[in-house]
Amino acid sequence: MTELSLKQFVSSEACLKCKGCCRYKEESSVWRPKLGAVDQEALADLITAGDFLDAQAYIKTIQVHGEHICRFLDASNNKCGIYINRPLECVLYPFILSQTSDAVKVYAHLSCPYVQDHMSGTEFETYVAYLKELFSRKDIREILSVNKDMFHDYTSFAPELLHLFDLAPL
Ligand code: SF4
Structure with a gap:
């Protein structure tokens, strides 16, 4: 893995x-x-x-x-x-890291039926808080940084993305 x-x-x-x-x-x-x-x-x-x-x-x-x-x-x-x-992007999905010029934006992909069904519940809120804490850790940021070439800019897909939070540039 x-x-x-x-x-x-x-x-x-x-x-x-x-x-x-x-x-x-x-x-x-x-x-x-x-x-x-x-x-x-x-x-x-x-x-x-x-x-x-x-x-x-x-x-x-x-x-x-x-x-x-x-x-x-x-x-x-x-x-x-x-x-x-499986690749890191597959591990993360249905959460997506999108690289823009000034930040890494973290989204949930609304095309995932499980996200659609659970995005209003506490399970989703708890998971987003877990991701936010995880991505703020130095060791995890290092892994993301080594892999940052893989992050696409998904800005043009905004209608199918739910913005969760931003990470400081890697
Ligand atoms: S896209 Fe699906 S089948 Fe392909 S590597 Fe990722 S999880 Fe596996």
């Missing part, structure tokens, strides 16, 4: 039933996970052995039943083939 270990907000049971994640409208979607330095180290053997990444370190997709899916997704059981070493 990536060096960042965190409590998951969405239960495995809910995740495995949902067919939202790991699937994209376009082959070159910016929603595909982009590997940071720590991810690339954890997956070095796979990366060396196969044609998994594009030139910008996004995981490539394959087409299954007309959908573009992450090439590590097993569409037959909805499981990730590299779950233990």
